[in-house]
Amino acid sequence: MGFDVGSVISAVLAGMVPRAMPALLAATGENVDEIGGILNLGVEGIMLMGCITAFLVDYATGSILLGFVAAGGVGMLFSFFHGVASITLRADQVVSGTAIWFIGWGLSGVLYVAAFGFSASPVKINTLASVSIPYLSGLPIVGQLIFGESPVFYLALVLIGGIQYFLYHTKPGLNLRTVGEDPRVAEMMGVNPIRYRYGALLFGGLLAGIGGAYITLVIVGSFDYDMTAGIGFVAVALVLFGKWRPWRVFIGALVFGGIYVLYLTLETALPSLPYQFLEMWPYLATLGFIVVVGKRANPPAALAKPYDRGE
């Protein structure tokens, strides 16, 4: 196959948003967690649980909506486990998060095998169709990029705007930011850090679960063992890249999605290149971002520090 720069670019533009969505949702949720001072490294596991839950529910009921709802619920449940360990029992958040990742990783695979056995051909479900906004989606490039997406994308835009407003223009948002900076001060000022941290964590779990569901219900249409392939960790990295600002995290996720599609496109365009090499790209780019940006990052001061109310 020939190599046409123009077609590569248009493929990247058309495909970046869907490919970005799982990381975008998970990163946005993780961002809220971290602003409240909780590092949730279990995102990867929670996303995998979202994948399998959405897949099973959709397979059983035929309802994509129910699939999303159930995946969000399971995401909240798993982030609640992380909360019990790291907020209530004050365990090390890295250890607890890693445990959540392992559980989600293993359990999602087990559930699939339990339901369908070891089959050579993957079980397929229907995926969510794109909603094209009439007329606007016909515009060149921009039309494809912005107005030809699945409804989840529009919801995500509203969501990020909403989170931005919540964090910087409401008192509960200020309180949450305070909890992430210094829970002792928050407590002194009449804010319950425990409640805020649980709230943020559950919200983050909801989004991670939905992000996982997006992979099965919108992109792939089937389940595969370890199918998130590290996107949950990319989400954690994107928060750092975005310096805990919702819109920067959003842009970071789109860039990640673009690089991901670029690798998929080049894989077909340049079959002579080893695919393992190309597969490495999105992650290498993420690592590169962190090295460049991370140095000057200014995380919430109480991030990943357990809060002991004490006396």
Place this chain on the structure above:
Amino acid sequence: MAAEPVVRMQGIVKRFGPVVANDRVDFELLPGEIHALLGENGAGKTTLMNVLYGVYRPDEGRISVGGSEVSFRSSTDAQRLGVGMVHQHFSLIPVFTVAENMVIGLRDGHRRLEISKVKADIARTARESNLNVDPGKVVGQLSIGEQQRVEILKLLYRGAAVLILDEPTSALTPQEALDLFSTLKTLRERGKSVVIITHKLYEALSIADRVTVLRKGRVTLSSIRKGLDEEALTEAMIGRRIESKGFERTTIAGQGSMRVENLVVQSQGGREAVSGASMELRAGEILGIAGVAGNGQKELIECIFGLIRARKGRIVLDGLDITSYSIRKRLEAGLCYIPQERKTRAVAIDMSLMFNSIMHDHWHEPYVRREMLEESSIRKLTKGIISKFNVVTPSENSKAGSLSGGNLQKFIVGREMSRTMKYLLAVNPTSGLDVGAADEVRKTLVDHRNQGKGVLLVSEDLDELLSMCDELIVMYRGKVSNPIPESAFDKLKIGAMMLGSGQEQTAGSTVKAGS
């Protein structure tokens, strides 16, 4: 006075395990008064006020605020009834603006955060109470004095009628302290009641209307200020009179000096913390470095000791350039260091005093022979430190972390003094110590000087510096002033230099400030 007290605490008992921090304490606060709560460190002052503020719950006793009995479960409860407290560690978020800090956790029925309206409200409250604060500034960029104003303003904004300030002047320059006192007087005129927790006698005598003294958890004196003097307060605080004032200083012209030339040091954040500092510490001299915390003193000392690499400049010890030396070689060259962070940097708290005593000597005889520890000589060293420097501890096998702050510091200072060394770097060596231990530490440092050796002393306590140093340098934003000789010490002028005014040089009046 006939007025009904706004706060009445009766028979307050607060225990922490076996320690009784407050033992049947009675305390009354009248409307429109400034009340000094005086006592040494560990006397139970802060505990008592934390009980009033709802941080601790008393084991026994009753508290009434505004005439009715209360039982606060948290500081939020106390705030609701108009009791506010400024702790020594401020309850501020440094990355937030002043306005944002004011409204954290505030419940006024509105979920929306209308920051411009908040700013206007704050500006009004600030004007009324004569507190100069810009509500749009980010708190972390404000000086300690300004941050304290933000804390006070926050309490007023949230409706406090009773303000408790814990050691409010400990981190302030003399000017800032004077400003604070005039603010407190304004608040008193407006009918607010103020408690200042302090261990400084002159503060109690200069600003308070009434004074309550605590010693070992009990009230030893409570009276209106009129008629009180330093002696009466000292006796109530310590239970004895302090014998000597000042230090015995014999001048031995020491040999050699430690010179720092054009030193440039970057802080961890990459900021230039020390920009071209030069100084000379002569043997037989105490050279003081005054300055508000965070002006580069920490980085300067850490660079001299070798914890941070110098960007530019040289450090010369008796003619020997040690700029590129490792810490061990610096130790061997005769340098020593007493860091401010006792429990995290000076000792390993879970190890015994014995092993802590050779922290700076762990590689050579007689403590180590053929890579084996010589327990008997280490034990002898440790016992020597304990007895010579009055360290109160069950034995040399006790963990360093089990010692009280004062005893631990005496041990640390003693350890360094027992080494063969010539130049000592000390950062806030008496901070947090009670009067007795602080005195012993100071005396030890002066003794060291009297033996013809040098001390580079960084301290936030200007009185301490003025009473001990032969020469003084002021550090401000990474720059050092020219050395000020003892004959030209002027407390107010040095205080002004700590705030950045008159970077040039001292001249003119030479009033020696008392301590």
